[in-house]
Amino acid sequence: MALIGVFDSGVGGLSILDEALRQLPEHDYIYLADSIHAPYGERSSEWIAARSLELCRFLASQGCNAIVVACNTATAQAIAHIRSELIDIPIIGVEPGIKPAALQSSKGIVGVLATEATLKSDKFNDLLGTLPSSCQFIKQAGAGLVPLIESGQANSEETLELLAKHLEPIQDAGADTLVLGCTHYPFLRKSIRKLLGDSINLIDTSDAVVRQLKRKLETLHPDADSDRYGSIKFISSKDAKALLNMSQELMQSNLSQHALEWQLELSFK
Incomplete structure (x- = not known):
């Protein structure tokens, strides 16, 4: 073993x-x-x-x-x-599943919810540069979400309100696919579904x-x-x-x- x-x-x-x-x-x-x-x-x-x-x-x-x-x-x-x-x-x-997201998005509009450090990293942006320019990526830093999850508040009203603010630009852009770009974020699936419904495709790697x-x-x-x-x-x-x-x-x-x-x-x- x-x-x-x-x-x-x-x-x-x-x-x-x-x-x-x-x-x-x-x-x-x-x-x-x-x-x-x-x-x-x-x-x-x-x-x-x-x-x-x-x-x-x-x-x-x-x-x-x-x-x-x-x-x-x-x-x-x-x-x-x-x-x-x-x-x-x-x-x-x-790493964030932006490549499978680009392939699965029927509208070519993908939201990426990740930490600021991930979004600014060379590794992330190098990968982004290899993907089709026809796919639009709406990058959003999930500031404040990790501390709430760490404190056991993944399903709290405070987390839901903060998450709604972070998802608003992604929703307004018409994204049909959302990349969960931090390993903490799969624990927000229930709240994401509550806010965005079942039509958006969630990518977790x-x-x-x-x-x-x-x-x-x-x-x-x-x-x-x-x-x-x-x-x-x-x-x-x-x-x-x-x-x-x-x-x-x-x-x-x-x-x-x-x-x-x-x-x-x-x-x-």
């Missing part, structure tokens, strides 16, 4: 872990939330790159066979640096990320025992018990099938 590290600035990467448990329940996981420093989207690119590498090195030191950088901001700002430093471990990143992880693991552990349920260790730089409680609230997976453990804090801040 493989030990897989999943890292995010906070609880957003639980959306990736949830999909991993659906597709690859037999492996063991460490979920690392750097909640004391969340959100990353408002920090400098230099800070994000240094901190992300530090946390990935920590996961490597725990014996992880693969690491998922389950944070769009960290992927955009740090994935190349991490891969250059940790050359012996597969590093899987996440969790499935694609885990399929890429699966391909990497098949080369490392081709004989994995699919009849077992692996363990999950939750580690937080702020409050691991709160992280575990949030995972039980936000995730759809039956966590009782897995041996659960939590570590009170990281040895460094």
